[in-house]
Amino acid sequence: MTERRTLQTEQISGHPGPVPGMGMQRNLEVCKLIDATTCIGCKACEVACVEWNDLPFQPTTFDNTYQTMPETNWNYWNLIKFREHQREDGTLMWLMRKDQCMHCADPGCLAACPADGAIVKYANGIVDFHQENCIGCEFCVSGCPFNIPKFNPATKKVYKCTLCSDRVGQGLEPACIKACPTGCLHFGTKEDMKMLAETRAKQLRDVSGFKDAGVYDPESIGGTHVIYVLHDAKNPELYSGLPKDPSIPFAYKAWKSIFKPLGLIGATLGFVGVVFHYVFEGPKREQPEVPPPKPEPPAGRKEL
Amino acid sequence: MTNGWIDMKNTDMMLIMGGNPAENHPCGFKWPIEAKRARNAKMIVVDPRFTRTAVVADQFLQIRAGTDIAFLGGLISYALQNNRINKEYVVNYTNAAFVVKEGFKLPEDGLYSGFDPATQVYNKSTWNYEEGGNLTGKAAAGATMMAAAMHAGAHPAMVVAAAATAAAKPGAPPPPPMLPPNVAYDLSLEHPRSVYQLLKKHYSRYTPEMVERITGIPKEQFLKAADLFTSIRKDGDTKKVGTIIYAVGWTQHTFGTQIIRTAAMLQLLLGNVGRAGGGVNALRGHANIQGATDMAGVFDILPGYLKVPVPNDKDFDTYINRITPKAAKPKEWDSFNYWSNTPRFAVSLLKAMYGDAASKENGWAFHYLPKVDRRYSVTDIWDDMYRGKVKGIFAFGMNGVAIGPNSKKNIEALKKADWLVVCELFPDETSSFWESPGITAEDQKKINTTVYRLPGAGFAEKDGTFVNSARWLQWKNAALPPPGEAKLDQEILARIFLKIRELYQKEGGKFPDAILKAAWSYTNPNNPSLVEVAKEINGKALADVTDEKTQTTIKAGQQLPGFGFLRDDGSTSGGNWLYCGSWPEAGPLMQRRGTEDPSGLGIYPNWGWSWPMNRRVMYNRASCDVSGKPWDPSRKQVWWNEAAGKWVGNDVPDFKPDSKPQDHMGPFIMNPEGVGRLFVPLGFVADGPFPEHYEPFESPIANPLHPYQSTNPVVKKFKTAMDKYGTPAEGYNVVCTTYRLTEHYHYWTKNNPMNVQLVPEPFVEIPEELAREKGINGGDKVRVTSARAEYIAKAMVTKRIRPMKIDGKTTYQIGIPIHWGYRGIVEEEGKTAKDLANELSPTVIDPNAHTPEFKGFLVKLEKA
């Protein structure tokens, strides 16, 4: 691998001070566009994801639906959610929505994460988990407004869609994007995807009779790097519970804006003390590892 | 397909019916979506279930399985009554103006003229054109004749038929009726016996009310769809174009061929055939069944759709005279009649098969070929095996037990066979028939069938050619060797054949000639290189061959550049004339990877190779008006270039290149008439010149059109004790249809953990209302029973299938995906009932294509 960074880091979880190298490279913001109005629920994206990432299989059971499993999982990062919806005029719609990490501009998971370097956000918008730094506290699980990060009890780490950062970093599109047979998935710059999405939404309004068609790119979390075109953008909940105004739990915002700097000062003072101790007293021979605390996720997440 | 996958992006209107491309051909389905996105094209989906294709439709209509002809007939009637047709196209490119013989009778009572109830076949002598000339403006006289015929009712036809039957003596059958070379016609289309008037009369019975009674589609919904589909011809518009897309939802019926014909007729009336974005497009279900049909993997043809010899073909000349059609057309028109080249194709094929042993003197080894005079379809194989006549069977990649129909009969049949040789990738139901559920170890000791299970090679381990639905030949490369001791299929076949040949050489035996003389000069006879076989199929010159017109000479030993060079004097050989040109001397065109598409129409002329002669849209002469100008200049396929004096275009013209528009040569060059057939004369179809709605063999109602002739009069059913058929009176009153899911592929992916994860278990899709009636909740086990067997799986209770009113009666439909059996990951983990969906399906087949009725049979449903 060359010295050149494949993806430029912009935010790092649990990391004080400036992000190393920030602003040293230009980077376009990427975006995944999901046109729910041309999704045929074929699940090619599910398979492409599992195949590319070599995720282990798990048994599933029939549950009166075409949906593969109820929710995404630590080894299943991309799930089409199916819902039969009867419209007022009596016609039926079978709504399908690809559920996966939304790669938020303001990622709740990252805000919540106390482990330095476990969650990073790249300048191109991808939010990526680095399991080697993950302490398994599951704060990210509760910080996410979309119920995406999933805990693997065996490894005690949390996993989710990487937006194929390995592929994107090497100049390829994400695996799901490439596989999508109908082209309901599209990948490009955020700007281009927004334009494409708006054009399609307009077509749906003007030609196909979906007067409430629109784009889902929730402002409440600063927008996302995965956006949807919906037949009915006024009711995103119809699409298996896509939240209308997703938000990050207050506690995590607070943690970031108030407690974190305070904690940092405390930690810095502590560290200075340690350093002084080290310099003037010498190293301590053994330093037992303290297991990280695993607190309960804050209440209230489910309501979001 | 007449057109191709990418071409669908050029359309304005789609009717998707009898197919579910979003689920079964997802990557091809991007092009209909593209038409919606880029052209605002409209999509109408008609299906027994709200499928994943219906999800993106502009209008979805739920139809009762097996009533497609009623729906399409209704569309034809709507188009004719509302003048939503392309009149110029209809008059000049179809047989609408042709006058039909006196004595021909429409099936008001369910029967066409000529039906013999004793043999249950039609005498088709009245299904013919009238001899004569231009009757335009002479309709009055014709009307009198017609009136006379009508006055006599059905009788004249029956008399004609009876006379013909009586005249037939054993051993001396009468010469088959021929098409008249000089067809009578009326360009005003007013002659009462013109095809157009007969057609109009025939489908006038398919009123919106009748469509509703039969199909269960409410009249308003039908009219909305009819208006939408035919809107491309509103106010005389000839620019817009519509396509019809179908799959086995149309073929798997006892009238499947006729459903497809109805669609073709509708497309001819609208002038949609031959045009970019138009056509009648069959989505074939498997990687190379288009190729398997081209290459005569089926009993009734030889490679390139040549007809098989029959016992009355006493020699090659008799055979070739019988199968080579003569032009039949209005005198003033021209007909290319491309099949007049049949002798060249047939001789070249026999030279490829038998090499030097095929000579002019021995009639090109004609008698090496078996003579066929009855049906030998796959359903007949199992029937004849069950009756003890078929003793041995090779199954190279076809899982006959799982495919059915009536799978339990196939298992019983195999118990009676002497031997079975299976070549497969995974343990399958057919090779494991002797250990299928319900057979104990004691029973197994009584099964005397020897079974060989040979490990074959998967697609990634083999090179060779597949032909897709769009007739593209594409070569694939081998990525790795087969695992373990598994071998390439061609090696297995070659070694078996050469071993048999060796036995005949050493020991003699019955008629060893063909076995000993079959041409087998491959470099490695035990494992023929598919490159050598592909070249053999393309064909080569055995002596120097010169094209008179261009003075091009192909030297002896060189590959032929196209079927124009095939000869009937033994100077060329070629295994399949349709593929001639795919591997010329310059190299394999089916390996090309050119990604350029200069016209933007998705033609990709330099990618792979498409039969015939790299034409991407068939009958593309019809994309132009009579004067040779494209109907729509923005979607030009081909056109007449007056200066050059020839047809040119973005696509390869599917036409005689120098035939001037003034010559009025018909665009449908494979028909001896040169025009498209709204009326099919003589014996080309078994069940009638115009498609008529018949009920599925097992139906919840009597046919509202003619209750006393409810089903297809020439349907083929079977008669052993295991061939049982159910009726509503016996309680079988739920319509059942079978299908594939997008997550699985037939009986393969049940071996594949990823696909098993996607859909882990068999299920039955059931309307909410029926579930409520029966006290069934989603996930409950249900028992589906047909007259043949019972099937147990979990219920998927859904809004996507609704109760229907059929002829006034509430009727339910259910659906069963076919993918499970008794071998597979979940099967062997004991998670399923190990039933095969096709244990339920009936042994009853289409009289033309011999395809079983997997769709729309009757069952009972209860909570298990």
Place this chain on the structure above:
Amino acid sequence: MEVSRRTFFKAGLLGGVGLTVFGFDAAPLLAQTQGLKISRTTETRSTCPYCSVSCGVIIHTIGDKAKNVTPQVVHVEGDPDHPINRGTLCPKGSSLQQDIMNERRLTKPQVRRPGSTKWEDISWDQAISDIARLVKKTRDDTFIATDSEGRTVNRLESIAFTGGCTDTNEFNFLVVKTMRSLGLTYIENQARV
């Protein structure tokens, strides 16, 4: 070492605190993305064996075709050059890797003898000799040279051949050549249904 570290910390104490405050080295965070698993695989262009769209696929095998390597498929992805699928694949095409590398594949010829309750392994040579012998016996017992009306028919109605949907054109031509030459009338294929 210890001296130098102490010296370093003493010298850089004030300036260094801010950067290394939690003791993590930030460098790994920059070279974050993992290596591409297909960056050095051998690519083979092929055609998907499932439906009739005939999508172009690229089969990625480990190894550079060196003699000492038995290739294994690590990934299958759509061929972006293919005009129809343009790189896309459906859920079946996307899982082709498992169709190829599958522990359930048959890898040995086997026979189930009359009355037997089990499969037995058999050598290829033996299997092929046995099958040829069975074919010859059935054929010689039942071949029909002329029918009841004395017409030459040269047909064999007692053996059937059923072909699959991924048999290539070339294989199918060999089927026609061999099976018609044996006299078979029962030549059928998945294409029928």
